[in-house]
Amino acid sequence: MSEVEPAVDEGKEAPKPLPPRKKCRVKAYCWNHFTKYLDDNNLTRAKCNYCDAHFAAEPKRNGTASLNSHMYDCPYSPLYIAL
Numbered sequence: 001m002s003e004v005e006p007a008v009d010e011g012k013e014a015p016k017p018l019p020p021r022k023k024c025r026v027k028a029y030c031w032n033h034f035t036k037y038l039d040d041n042n043l044t045r046a047k048c049n050y051c052d053a054h055f056a057a058e059p060k061r062n063g064t065a066s067l068n069s070h071m072y073d074c075p076y077s078p079l080y081i082a083l
């Protein structure tokens, strides 16, 4: 059995909810953690704000599913879930 325990930092500020916005569609939360840009083919892509990972994020083709999972998979992300 391993003795590794995740460091729990109770003193940290809880993330504050974003102010509500009048939009019929909720903007994907993942965009707080990724920078959107267009590639040479004019396709939407996203770069992780924490590491050097890039993702295709074309709304009609890729959506943001890979971004959503990377948010939690990226070891540099504050949302990283160590399993």
Ligand SMILES: [Zn+2]
Pocket: 048, 049, 050, 051, 052, 053, 070, 074, 075, 076, 077
């Ligand atoms: Zn990352």
